[in-house]
Amino acid sequence: MEETVFALSSGQGRAGIAVIRVSGDRARLALETLSGRAVPPSRRASVRRLADPGNGEQLDEALVLWLPGPATVTGEDMAELHVHGSRAVVGGVLDALGTLEGLRLAEPGEFTRRAFANGRMDLTQVEGLADLIDAETAGQRRLALAQAQGALAARCSEWRNRLVRALALVEAEIDFSDEELPDGLDDQALSMVMGVAKEIREVVASGSRGELMRDGVQVAILGPPNVGKSSLLNRLAGRDAAIVSDISGTTRDIVEVTLDLGGVPVVLADTAGLRETDDPVEREGISRARARASASDIAVWVVDLAYPTPPVWPEELQAARRVVVGNKGDVGDTSFPCGLVVSATSGSGMEDLERFLADAAQDLAGGADGSTLVSRVRQREALADCLACLDRACEEAWGEAALAGEEIRLGLRALGRLVGRVDVDDILDVIFRDFCIGK
Numbered sequence: 001m002e003e004t005v006f007a008l009s010s011g012q013g014r015a016g017i018a019v020i021r022v023s024g025d026r027a028r029l030a031l032e033t034l035s036g037r038a039v040p041p042s043r044r045a046s047v048r049r050l051a052d053p054g055n056g057e058q059l060d061e062a063l064v065l066w067l068p069g070p071a072t073v074t075g076e077d078m079a080e081l082h083v084h085g086s087r088a089v090v091g092g093v094l095d096a097l098g099t100l101e102g103l104r105l106a107e108p109g110e111f112t113r114r115a116f117a118n119g120r121m122d123l124t125q126v127e128g129l130a131d132l133i134d135a136e137t138a139g140q141r142r143l144a145l146a147q148a149q150g151a152l153a154a155r156c157s158e159w160r161n162r163l164v165r166a167l168a169l170v171e172a173e174i175d176f177s178d179e180e181l182p183d184g185l186d187d188q189a190l191s192m193v194m195g196v197a198k199e200i201r202e203v204v205a206s207g208s209r210g211e212l213m214r215d216g217v218q219v220a221i222l223g224p225p226n227v228g229k230s231s232l233l234n235r236l237a238g239r240d241a242a243i244v245s246d247i248s249g250t251t252r253d254i255v256e257v258t259l260d261l262g263g264v265p266v267v268l269a270d271t272a273g274l275r276e277t278d279d280p281v282e283r284e285g286i287s288r289a290r291a292r293a294s295a296s297d298i299a300v301w302v303v304d305l306a307y308p309t310p311p312v313w314p315e316e317l318q319a320a321r322r323v324v325v326g327n328k329g330d331v332g333d334t335s336f337p338c339g340l341v342v343s344a345t346s347g348s349g350m351e352d353l354e355r356f357l358a359d360a361a362q363d364l365a366g367g368a369d370g371s372t373l374v375s376r377v378r379q380r381e382a383l384a385d386c387l388a389c390l391d392r393a394c395e396e397a398w399g400e401a402a403l404a405g406e407e408i409r410l411g412l413r414a415l416g417r418l419v420g421r422v423d424v425d426d427i428l429d430v431i432f433r434d435f436c437i438g439k
């Protein structure tokens with residue numbers, strides 16, 4: 001018998017209400033022991049006095065739920081205690097639960113791990129749920145919620161069914177063919193495999209959008225020293241995140257600020273001004289700035305309109321999306337050719353810059369139509385593996401049936417890895433490590 005586990009599922013610290021969840025065979029006993037009564041009717045919120053079974057002292061008056069398995073999130077019997085959210089009440093109830101035999105505190109993610117083990121969720125739903133809990137913007141929430149509700153899982157099972165049918169056709173051909181060496185794939189199997197491959201190719205192609213939505217679009221603010229890069233960052237952030245001074249070479253470390261631009265998370269990075277210098281600390285800052293530039297999705301090159309110099313793009317920036325921003329428009333020459341003219345101190349033009357960044361971020365990561373299904377490298381790579389197998393199966397169309405069949409089988413295995421049906425041992429710990437306690 002699996003142990004019964006419990007945890008505070010709402011956030012740590014003082015709150016109006018806190019939710020404590022219990023999952024496992026002893027959930028009923030735990031609820032009955034603390035409330036001193038039989039469990040309330042199933043799935044019906046009921047008010048109960050909870051007492052410490054050790055000394056009978058009342059701990060709280062709570063709203064409780066009795067949720068008998070297997071129709072629960074974990075697939076096991078569950079109880080929920082909605083208590084007043086003070087340290088003393090939560091601590092008292094958790095301590096009381098801990099004294100009961102066969103009960104222990106849940107590990108991070110253990111409720112979800114049990115849901116996965118009991119077939120209530122597949123691995124992509126687990127990943128979606130982890131992202132839903134971490135979601136900070138509306139776009140992240142939409143993507144994660146769709147995944148947690150099985151949008152990717154449903155597509156996978158549909159691809160799987162079609163590939164299993166194609167495989168059956170291939171195997172029938174091997175078994176019943178009059179010829180000694182039948183054609184690799186008959187027309188029907190070939191068109192089925194090609195159809196699935198086409199759909200997977202589209203999902204793989206949209207993969208970077210989901211990854212950017214999940215991880216944030218990276219924007220690097222670059223340029224010569226003293227042009228107002230840190231001032232721009234502070235304006236966009238709406239707070240004094242980076243030190244500003246009239247001394248060239250003020251910024252050395254990268255200063256990051258995350259913004260929510262139209263639902264897309266955007267990570268802005270202020271960097272050290274690029275120039276030749278003998279100062280070893282500043283040199284290190286400049287080398288970090290260059291590294292960040294090449295890792296960014298969007299590069300903003302800032303020039304000082306009071307002393308405009310032609311923007312010199314560092315070599316490694318050539319691939320990034322980029323915009324030249326002329327700063328100090330309040331005192332400088334606004335006829336200088338650049339993408340946008342702004343003033344970080346007066347604020348003029350800043351709305352245009354923000355709109356430019358929001359549009360670019362939407363373009364890179366947004367998916368208003370909900371067509372983006374994958375959000376992690378792991379998911380994209382599993383689909384890419386599957387696709388490679390299906391492509392090879394198609395190449396065998398006029399070759400050997402046994403080889404084509406084997407490739408389809410390998411493609412199915414890659415889908416199995418994606419949903420956590422096979423080869424999960426290595427990835428489970430990685431995925432659940434980042435979960436919070438109580439989920």
Ligand SMILES: Nc1nc2c(c(=O)[nH]1)N(C=O)[C@@H](CNc1ccc(C(=O)N[C@@H](CCC(=O)O)C(=O)O)cc1)CN2
Nearest residue numbers: 009019021043065067070071072073074075080082120
């Ligand atoms: N208090 C509380 N709030 C919560 C949860 C929870 O467990 N407890 N959830 C936890 O994730 C989420 C809600 N999601 C849930 C999804 C399914 C079931 C559930 O019991 N499903 C059963 C029966 C469905 C039914 O009969 O209506 C099932 O799917 O078999 C519960 C919550 C968010 N809010």
Ligand SMILES: Nc1nc2c(ncn2[C@@H]2O[C@H](COP(=O)(O)OP(=O)(O)OP(=O)(O)O)[C@@H](O)[C@H]2O)c(=O)[nH]1
Nearest residue numbers: 225226227228229230231245249250251273344345
């Ligand atoms: N007039 C005017 N001054 C500005 C504007 N933006 C920044 N400054 C001033 O320019 C100087 C440099 O600003 P910073 O934001 O520190 O410049 P930086 O590009 O981060 O400089 P480094 O970190 O040294 O590379 C400061 O004195 C700012 O007050 C602007 O739009 N107009």
Ligand SMILES: [Mg+2]
Nearest residue numbers: 229230250251
């Ligand atoms: Mg600076």
